[in-house]
Amino acid sequence: MSPGDGRPVVSFGEPEGYDGAGRGRPLAGRVRPRTAVIALCLVLGLGLISGAVTGSWLTGETTAPKDAGTYAAAGALWHSVPVDELFPATVRGRGAGPGGADRTWTRIGVAPDSGCADAFDPLLRATLAPAGCRRLLRATYTDATQSFVTTVGLLFTKADAATMGALARRFKDEGLADRTDLMPRPYAAKGTAAAGFGDRQRASWTVSVLTDAPVVVYAVSGWADGRTVDTPQSAEQAIQSGTTTAPSQAGLGNEAQGLADRVGRSLRETVESPTEKPS
Template sequence: MSPDPALSWSASLGAFGGGVRPVVALGEPEGYDEHGRARPLGGRLRTRTAVAVACVVLGAGLIGGAVTGSWLTGDEGSPGAPGGFAAASTLWHSVPVDQLFPPTVQGTGAGPGGADRTWTRVAVAPDSGCAGAFDPLLRKALAPVGCARLLRATYTDATQSYVTTVGLLFTKADAPAMSALAARFKTEGLDRRTDLMPRPYAAKGTVAAAFGDRQRASWTIHVLTEAPVIVYAVSGWADGRTVDTPQPAADALRAGATTAAAQAGLGNEAQGLADRIERGLRRNNAGTATEKPS
C-alpha cells in the first residue's frame, strides 16, 4: 500500500496544524569585494549549494551502484545491505529453479583454448539436506557452517561426452564464519584435496546415469564470503569410465597440464559451469534489492 502523501515530509504543515505554513522571505545577504564595497552573496551561495547537492547525489549513486555491483563482480558486499548476505540465504526457496539452474547455460570462451561451451541440464535433484551428498571428510570440513539446504543439478555438454554436477550449498553460518571457512580452504588447500571432492548427482534414464563417485575427474569448490553459500561442481565422462587420478579444476586449467582430465577439458567443464551458476546466483540476489513490493 502506497504511503499517504499527506504524511510525507513535503506535505503542507496545514495537515497537522490546521493552517497554511507561513512563507518567510529573506533578503539576499551582503558581502564585500576586494575594494571593500558591499555586494550580494546570493549567487555565490546558490552556486555552492548546487555543487554540494550534486556531490551528494553523485555520492549516493556511487554507493548504490557499489552495493549492487559487488555481487555481480564478486567483491565482498555488506552483510546487512539489501540484496546482500541476509537476502542470499533465502534464494533457495524464493528463486525458481530455472533461474538458479537454467535449462541451458552458455559458456562463451569457457572451453580449452577459449572455445565456447553450451551445457544442457539433464536432471535436477530434489532440494534436500546434505546427508549423503558429500564424502565423510568433506562433510566434516563443512560442518562449522552447517547445512540449511542443498540444491544440485547435472548438465552435459553439447556432444554429450561429459557430465557435470553443480551444487549450491546454503549454509546456516554468519558472515564471519563463512570468511573463516574460506580462509581455511585457501590456506590449507582443502579445495585441491582428492579426499574432499563433492559427490555427483546421477539421474536414472539420463546421460549421467553412470556418473558415480569413481567417475569423478575434476572439481571446484568456492566458499563465498558475501553470502552463506558454497558453490561447487564436479565433472566426468558420460560413458561411465573410472578415473584413477582426479585433478582439481584449478590445476587442470594450467598451461601444460597433461592429465587425462586436463587434456579432455574436464577442468574447464567444472570451473566454467560453476562460474556461470555462481554469476546467476549473484544476479538473482542483486535483483532482490530492486524488486518493488506488490
C-alpha cells in the same frame, strides 16, 4: 566472473603547462600535469577496487563491508527463486572451454532439494560442518556433444558472514579445494547420460566458499560413458597451461569450473536485483 569489467578508460592528451616543442612553462603552468597524474592514479585505484569486489563472490577474498540485507536475501533464495533461475535449462559459457572455446551445457536432471548427508565425501562434509547445512540444491548438465557430465550444487548454509569468511580463508590457506579426499559427489540422474555418474567416475571438481552469501558453490565433472578415473584432478590444477593429465587434456577442469562460475554468477545477479525482473 571477470574482475575489472567496466573499469573506466581514461585518456589524457598533452598536459597543459608545456609549449608545442615540449619546453616547460613557469611553475604555475606545471601544476596541472601533476594534478592529472594524481587524478589518473585515483581513477585506476578505484577501478582496481571495483574489480576486486566484483570477483569476491567466487574467490572468497572480499574486504568490502557485508550488506546484512543482501546476505540474508541470498540465504533465502533456495525457497523463493524457481529452479529454472538457479539452474537454467541451458547455460552458455563464452570462452569457458579449453583455449577459450565457447561452451554450452544442457540440464538433464535436477535433484530433489535435500540435506547434505550423502552429497560430499566424509572429510569434506566434516570440513563444511561449521557452516551448517540449511538446504542443498543440485542439477546435472551435459555438454553439447554429450561427452561429459557435470553436477553443479548450491549448498545454502546456516552461517553468518564471519563464519563464511573464516571457512573461505581456511580453504585458501590450506589448499583444501585441491585435495582429492575433499570432493563433492555427483548427482546421477536416472535415465540420462549421467545415470552411471558415480564416485569412481569423478574426474575434476571445484568448491568455492562465498563470503557475501551463505552459500558454497561446487561442481564435479566426468565422462558421460561411465569410465572410471584413477587420478582425479581439481579444476584449478587441471586448467593450468601445460598440464597433461587426462582430466586436463579432455577439458573436464574447464567443464567444472565454467559451469560453477556461471551458476554462481547467476545467483549473484538474482540477489542483487530480486525486484527488477520484468512483469
